[in-house]
Amino acid sequence: MAPISFPKGFLWGTASASYQIEGGWDQDGKGESIWDRFSHTAGKIKHGDTGDVACDFYHRHTDDIALMADLGLNAARISLSWPRIMPVGKGPVNQKGLDFYRRIVDEMLARNIQPWVTLYHWDLPQALEDAGGWPNRDLAEYFRDYAAVVADALGDRVKHWMVFNEPWIFTILGYHLGVHAPGRHDLGDAIKATHTVNLAQGMAVRALRESKNHPEAVGTAFSMSPVHPEAGSLEDRTAAERWHRFFNLWFLEPVMRGKYPQAYLDGTVEDRVEIRAGDMEIVKAPLDFIGINLYTRAIVAHDSHDHNMGVKQIGASGGEVTDFGWEVYPQALSEMILHVHKDYPGIPIYVTENGCSYGDGPGADGKVNDQRRVSFIRRYIAEVGQAMKQGADVRGYFLWTFTDNFEWSQGFQQRFGIVHCDFKTQERIVKESGHWYSRLARSGALDFDPVI
Template identity: 45%
Template sequence: MLRRRDFLACAAAATALPALPGPARAQAPMPKLPSGFIWGASTSAYQIEGAVKADGRAPSIWDIFSHTPGRIADGTNGDVACDHYNRYAGDVDLMADAGFRAYRFSIAWPRVIPQGTGPVNAAGLDFYDRLVDRLLQRGIAPMACLYHWDLPQALQDRGGWHNRDIANWFADYARAAVARLGDRVRPWAMLNEPSVHAIFGHGFGNHAPGLTGWASYVTAQHHQNLAQGTGIAAIRAERRDLALGTVFSLQPIYPASNTPQDVAAAGRFDACWNTINLDPLFHGRYPAEFERYFAPLTAANDMATIRVPVDFLGVNYYGPSYIKHDPGAFLAQAGYGAVPPGTPRTLLGWPIEANGLVKVLARLRDHYGNPPVYVTENGACYEDPAPAGGVVQDPERVAYIREHLEACATAIRQGCALNGYFVWSLLDNFEWAEGERRRFGVVRVDFDTLERTPKASLQFLSRLMRAQPASAVP
């Protein structure tokens, strides 16, 4: 199990620094979380790094997708993004100055093995060496995620997640990354949100690689589950001192009405979004209603490979979904329905329900053995105002984060094995199909000048993190 003291061992020397600039805000009661609770920020490689041709990096599926006319809402791409590849040191300093104790980042497969298989690109790994060293110098514990949707295009040309061989390709990539960084990075997550990547990238087609249909979705989902297992097994065969896990997007699924059709559709959607990941990992089977679709893809030992013990589970949580029966929907005839009137929403229209996080964590407690959990993404998109006085005032995001941290505290009191919280995201970034027009960061990025400006949400988190020193970890 990944213990809090292990995660924080390299961060114990972090010291309190002056408060961030900006006008004073009314002091509402702070969420009360246990000593040693891990405070982190999350990002992903394609969304922030830029430098897409630097040091031998080859194209990913998102490079191709974002350069395809009509795919990205504002016509932008990740060529520069936040230029984190060149500005990482300053971004690490931002985190350290705010008081973050951990940082979850993803590694770009096309930087490490540009063709997906074959020779390892040492120059690409050099960047992650520099990043990890800077994190440790500033007292921040690194958590690496091996796959956050940026598959090498060379592998997509060979079938991508539709090619069963990808499970072994992924294992080779995992070994290469860990061989270089495993002496300093202890927690490793295999995949980020495999169901989301399967649904939107291989079903709806509005994410890279832009594929559509039920068979495409099922195939991509199974092969991601399989790669998750082969990756963990490959690393464990060589290193027993690392904490290995994976990251799922989990959410409550509600029927859009109380009709039997919508209730049934919500159950099917819940299986496709939530239990399609959870049941294979923790129970060694697919949800009963979908086993027949996965059977033709499943070889004799697949479920044993997928059902591998994990040291932690990352949970990405944003809010619930309301689902209706839709005969025309590719995803098990289940589609998005109307959100109840009066439900608060973010700028993206996502409904807000902080207590839904408690429900998600309680489900893990009651049905999946209460694994050690980190909330590895949680945050909100709003229309932020221009900076004033050196800070961006984002009270809606502050309220969103506060409510969800209160939900974390509630879940812990109810016996859920929650050990930390990583805000999404450190920086405004390239927000996938939305491009640069939608902002989740607690730090504003001016995409013309690349200037960073703290937001009030960062100040709020900073005050909270500083009140809980690492030395208090039991």
């Protein structure tokens, strides 16, 4: 494959989430989040790990941002902790929380790093979960008010916003499958939660745009995977289409076009959730850009026992996988980008997350020679370039993630960072992948020479 040159002004950044890196979980007036509660519940997180300290970004952000600048990154995705800013999710604002994020943003701007800020990356205030959580449609209005507070406070500095990170994940995994906070197991509540989130998304987009500080761009980072049928049968192919609509479009079609995709075998979402008059007008608030978070593809087959979507997921077998067990399938990224480009023409696209978990640690020489990660990133970014050559308007790539961090239910067992973090000493070591990514960020030139 020929070398790929990315255009001047293309964003090269990393992505992160507040709970996964900050620590300071009960400091300076921060309220309890559902992840604070979940991680302190026995048996929920591997090895009993918590995000109480995590990467201690709360105290070490200046050094970490300096390191980002040293590596030549020109953008960074961060998320805000709702309970750090509004301890019980509504009402009084915690000024110390807002000041913390002002310091982060100011530090980034001082080092020529463009801040891309996500309003919500899964750490719901526990007080709002106690009031019903995302299935309670009142949360949409509380979230709108939170968005307005943040936009007024930070919008003079922050011009690029993401409303949500992966709404499908925190609703379905949190309220149906129970593997993420708050750990509930109720499919009906999970689907109700998706509608509240869609309402909240529409309201928050408007709150950002109507603030005294006018943003340049508002979007959301959606979890996405191209969906492949296990076999060529009509049943499997139609199952794959239903799963694509549910997994990839359930939050995208509503905000862009004001409608839910038809994903159920029988009936519609209206048969399962109360959708009130005017709801879909609120939900529709076309985004300025679409963020794609992608790690691998999905393989599905028809499932006659599933009376909702009629789908079962099939694990890939026999191929290359990461330490998380996820299939390495680079062409998934170009396929998904081109799918979005075709379905939503004229809308800029950003790869807002992509990365891999490999557990390589420091060797005898103190260096972290993580060549598998270098190979992974190189091949996936090459697919971004291929999609751009076919006309997709991709304007940036945010690698997941900067430092190894608290990986949700996996605790500290999965390492996605290009900077190694010793969670006991908080020592940082730039991995070989970090040095490689630095060269790419500075040059914008991908010399395709995969290391396997």
